[in-house]
Amino acid sequence: MNTPIRSTATRWQPWSAVLLGAALLFASASSLAVDAEDTLTDPVLRTRYESINRELRCLVCQNQTIADSDADLAKDLRREVRGMLEAGKTDAEIRNFMTDRYGDFVLYKPRSLVLWAAPAVLLLGGLVLVGRIVVRRSRSMATAAPDPDDSLANDEPASRPTDGKA
Amino acid sequence: MNGKLLNRYLWPAVAVLALFGVFMFALARIGSGDLVVSDIPSPLIGKMAPAIDLPTIAGDEARFTSASMLGKPWLLNVWGTWCPACRDEHPALMEMAPVIGVPIVGLDWKDDAGDARNWLASLGNPYHAVAFDPVGRTAIDFGVYGAPETFLIGADGRVLAKFIGPLTMEAWETKLKPKLLAAKGGQP
Numbered sequence: 001m002n003t004p005i006r007s008t009a010t011r012w013q014p015w016s017a018v019l020l021g022a023a024l025l026f027a028s029a030s031s032l033a034v035d036a037e038d039t040l041t042d043p044v045l046r047t048r049y050e051s052i053n054r055e056l057r058c059l060v061c062q063n064q065t066i067a068d069s070d071a072d073l074a075k076d077l078r079r080e081v082r083g084m085l086e087a088g089k090t091d092a093e094i095r096n097f098m099t100d101r102y103g104d105f106v107l108y109k110p111r112s113l114v115l116w117a118a119p120a121v122l123l124l125g126g127l128v129l130v131g132r133i134v135v136r137r138s139r140s141m142a143t144a145a146p147d148p149d150d151s152l153a154n155d156e157p158a159s160r161p162t163d164g165k166a
Numbered sequence: 167m168n169g170k171l172l173n174r175y176l177w178p179a180v181a182v183l184a185l186f187g188v189f190m191f192a193l194a195r196i197g198s199g200d201l202v203v204s205d206i207p208s209p210l211i212g213k214m215a216p217a218i219d220l221p222t223i224a225g226d227e228a229r230f231t232s233a234s235m236l237g238k239p240w241l242l243n244v245w246g247t248w249c250p251a252c253r254d255e256h257p258a259l260m261e262m263a264p265v266i267g268v269p270i271v272g273l274d275w276k277d278d279a280g281d282a283r284n285w286l287a288s289l290g291n292p293y294h295a296v297a298f299d300p301v302g303r304t305a306i307d308f309g310v311y312g313a314p315e316t317f318l319i320g321a322d323g324r325v326l327a328k329f330i331g332p333l334t335m336e337a338w339e340t341k342l343k344p345k346l347l348a349a350k351g352g353q354p
Binding site: 059060062072073076077080099100101102103104105 | 204206207208209210276301302303305306307308309311312
């Protein structure tokens with residue numbers, strides 16, 4: 001009997017499409033641009049070369065790193081990175097070389113501490129705020145019965161007892 | 167009760183409107199061409215311009231050095247014969263060169279010197295000199311990421327301004343010349 005097998009196959013089709021899509025996505029994300037004159041053989045330098053390239057924005061094609069881009073400028077910048085690695089420059093020196101010329105925008109990982117800390121600070125701030133509201137409400141629920149004339153009282157009765165206003 | 171209403175509704179409304187105002191302001195600047203989001207501000211502004219020591223497109227022994235320009239302001243215009251926007255820009259450079267009183271130096275970027283000579287022979291030569299940078303090493307020092315780009319360099323060798331895209335007489339008058347006047351501070 002062919003029919004049940006075929007129906008099983010049909011049921012799996014949407015999933016295989018998703019899997020294929022995911023496979024293609026990763027395939028394209030990992031394809032690196034290759035330079036003909038790239039003669040970097042030292043495995044340590046090669047690893048550093050690839051990780052630095054993945055941090056540098058290709059400025060012509062602003063949503064790619066210079067590791068991915070086939071743009072002429074990306075090629076030139078990779079050549080500079082190779083030259084500096086072979087000359088014994090540190091990763092920090094190479095990054096500085098780039099930001100001295102192209103500004104912080106060339107770095108995919110921002111240097112500004114504010115940018116790195118902001119999500120954590122905002123999340124903590126939000127949690128503290130929610131916590132305070134919850135504590136206030138549960139306290140006023142316990143102490144004061146809601147005033148049926150004040151439509152706002154049901155939402156925020158706590159400001160009265162704690163503020164001492166009104 | 168009124169104060170409470172104010173706190174609950176007025177201030178958030180004011181905040182939302184203020185945010186809306188900021189967005190509208192930025193959009194208006196983009197719409198008027200005042201703000202170009204793809205323009206990347208140059209970290210070189212106010213710093214000494216990178217040294218240039220390159221052959222010229224003439225193909226002989228002559229070299230162009232930025233040291234030779236010290237003592238007077240000049241423009242460095244990055245171009246290439248492969249760049250359509252540079253062709254659009256060329257008539258404006260021809261118009262500007264005799265009248266702005268500031269020499270324009272070309273940086274022929276990732277190009278063929280013969281093509282560049284032909285281009286200037288047929289379209290006219292607005293340049294005081296044209297440095298030849300086939301590998302693009304000097305362009306990287308200047309943080310060039312496209313062509314055309316134009317740098318205004320002061321008499322002391324500092325970068326006063328950068329203009330991204332085809333330069334026009336209007337852009338010279340409104341974006342570059344004021345920076346030159348401000349840097350000069352009245353001195354000749």
